[in-house]
Amino acid sequence: xxxLVLCVDxxxxxxRKAGVDxxxxxxxxxxxxxxxxxxxxxxxxxxNSMLESLRVARDLSDEGEDVSVAVVSGAGDSAVRADRAxxxxxxxxxxxxxxxxxxxxIDSSADERAVPMVESRLPVDAVDRVVVRQARxxxxxxxxxxxxxxxxxxxxxxxxxxxxxxxxxxxxLVYFSPAIAVAAVxxxxxxxxxxxxxxxxxxxxxxxxxxxxxxxxGQVSVVTYVAALGLSVVGVFLGALAASPTAGEFxxxxxxxxxxxxxxxxAALTASFGRLLDELIRDEGVRTPYLNLPFGVLAxxxxxxxxxxxxxxxxANWDNLAVLGYRLAPTERLALFIVGGIALALVGVRIAAxxxxxxxxxxxxxxxxxxxxxxGVGGNRGDGGRR
Numbered sequence: 204x205x206x207l208v209l210c211v212d213x214x215x216x217x218x219r220k221a222g223v224d225x226x227x228x229x230x231x232x233x234x235x236x237x238x239x240x241x242x243x244x245x246x247x248x249x250x251n252s253m254l255e256s257l258r259v260a261r262d263l264s265d266e267g268e269d270v271s272v273a274v275v276s277g278a279g280d281s282a283v284r285a286d287r288a289x290x291x292x293x294x295x296x297x298x299x300x301x302x303x304x305x306x307x308x309i310d311s312s313a314d315e316r317a318v319p320m321v322e323s324r325l326p327v328d329a330v331d332r333v334v335v336r337q338a339r340x341x342x343x344x345x346x347x348x349x350x351x352x353x354x355x356x357x358x359x360x361x362x363x364x365x366x367x368x369x370x371x372x373x374x375x376l377v378y379f380s381p382a383i384a385v386a387a388v389x390x391x392x393x394x395x396x397x398x399x400x401x402x403x404x405x406x407x408x409x410x411x412x413x414x415x416x417x418x419x420x421g422q423v424s425v426v427t428y429v430a431a432l433g434l435s436v437v438g439v440f441l442g443a444l445a446a447s448p449t450a451g452e453f454x455x456x457x458x459x460x461x462x463x464x465x466x467x468x469x470a471a472l473t474a475s476f477g478r479l480l481d482e483l484i485r486d487e488g489v490r491t492p493y494l495n496l497p498f499g500v501l502a503x504x505x506x507x508x509x510x511x512x513x514x515x516x517x518x519a520n521w522d523n524l525a526v527l528g529y530r531l532a533p534t535e536r537l538a539l540f541i542v543g544g545i546a547l548a549l550v551g552v553r554i555a556a557x558x559x560x561x562x563x564x565x566x567x568x569x570x571x572x573x574x575x576x577x578x579g580v581g582g583n584r585g586d587g588g589r590r
Contacts, residue, residue, distance in 0.1 A: 205269040206328070207302040209293075209321060210256040211314045212276035213285060216240065216249045226292040228273040228299055233257060236274060248333070252310040255333045259306055271300060277317075289317055297324060304328045364395035427477025431470040438466025454518050461511035468504030472497055498551025502544040509540025 210233070217223050221239040237253045244250075253274060260272040275292040277285030304326045309315050310333045321327055368388040375384035398404055442463030446455040475496040516533040531539065 204303045205271065205300060206263055207296070207305040207325065208256050208260040208263070208270060208272045208308065209296070209305050210253050210272070210274045210308045211289070211317045211321075212249055212252070212274060213289065213314045213317055214311075215276045215278045215285065215288075216244070216247055217274065217276045218278050220244045220247065225276045225278075226273055226296050228271065228296055230257065230260065230272055233272050233274055248310040252308055252333045255331060256308045259308065259331060263306075271302070286317070286320065290320055293321065293324060306331060308333065310334075360396075360399045364392050367395075368392050424474070424477035424481050427473050427480075431474035431477075434466050434470035434473060438463040438470065441466060451518075454515070457511045457514045457518070460507055461515060464504050464508045464511065468500055471500040471504075475500060495551045498547050498554070502547040502551070505540055505547065506544040509537050509544070512540075513537040 212225075217225055217227075217236065217240060220243040221236065222243075223236055223239060227233055227236050233253055234257060237250060237257070240247060240253070241250045256272050256274070260270045263270045273296045275289055275296065278288045302325055305321055306329045307318055307321055307327055308331045309318070315330070315332070318327065318330055368391050371391070372384055372388050375387055379387075442459035445462035446459040448455060450458065479497070513533050513536065516536075
């Protein structure tokens with residue numbers, strides 16, 4: 204078995220710097236070429252590539268293989284002419300002997316493009332890429348960037364937002380201060396990264412298809428979702444009207460919460476009711492989360508309104524808010540809301556558990572009846588066996 208250890212110099216550093224015509228074949232010829240190129244340019248990575256070729260050839264020879272080492276380079280003022288020169292030199296090397304396989308030694312990504320050319324003429328057992336130790340981090344970074352640029356999804360996720368930010372930054376600097384411009388670009392990049400990182404892009408892409416399927420299948424939840432959206436807008440509007448800017452940020456937030464929570468809770472209840480109806484219409488049984496959701500929404504809404512009312516009575520000096528016509532102290536009223544919220548949550552859990560147990564019992568009954576029938580057959584067989 205004869206192996207060709209081939210050192211590829213696609214940039215023709217050998218011809219330009221050392222003034223040597225290629226191909227160069229043979230151990231002593233390549234060793235002399237290393238000296239010539241090293242004296243011409245000690246910093247050239249091709250020196251390390253040729254030394255690696257000699258080392259690989261020596262190791263294979265020590266293992267008992269017939270080895271030949273050669274150096275080819277691309278000469279020409281364009282990439283096409285350089286590759287054609289490589290092809291001619293490779294044919295010349297292959298004409299010197301019959302080779303069974305090749306080991307290609309390269310030192311850059313440009314040289315790596317010549318590997319398919321070698322593979323079309325000779326089986327390639329290995330590709331040895333030489334990276335100078337002092338430049339390893341730089342070379343690795345280059346290859347990582349190359350792979351990054353080849354990934355279309357990563358380009359759209361990272362490079363497009365960065366490009367848009369760099370384009371609008373000069374315009375912002377012309378009309379606004381540097382602080383505002385930098386803040387706007389940072390906000391844009393942050394929003395873009397969150398948009399892709401949280402998977403919002405996938406939800407947006409699939410939203411029209413899901414809406415179309417819901418409309419064609421006649422789901423009640425489509426109507427209830429629209430109603431819930433309208434109720435949410437009403438709640439936000441009434442909360443904004445109730446919030447007083449002069450009362451302070453905390454009090455204004457509590458005023459907004461106290462006025463908006465009932466409408467927001469009603470919106471969530473409407474949406475969950477529509478989803479619950481869809482589950483019932485499908486005749487597939489109601490799953491536990493959809494039974495828990497209405498009670499959970501009411502419980503959370505009750506707690507939020509109770510805490511907002513408590514703070515308003517304490518901080519904004521509101522009159523005691525009546526509960527079912529009764530006047531209660533702020534602490535008593537808050538305790539009543541907390542107990543009511545916990546009670547609603549427990550009721551929801553109890554109802555969901557009851558429905559789940561009933562469904563489980565039905566499944567067990569159906570399975571048990573089927574097993575009994577099989578058991579009867581087995582029992583008859585057993586009796587028959589004893590008889």
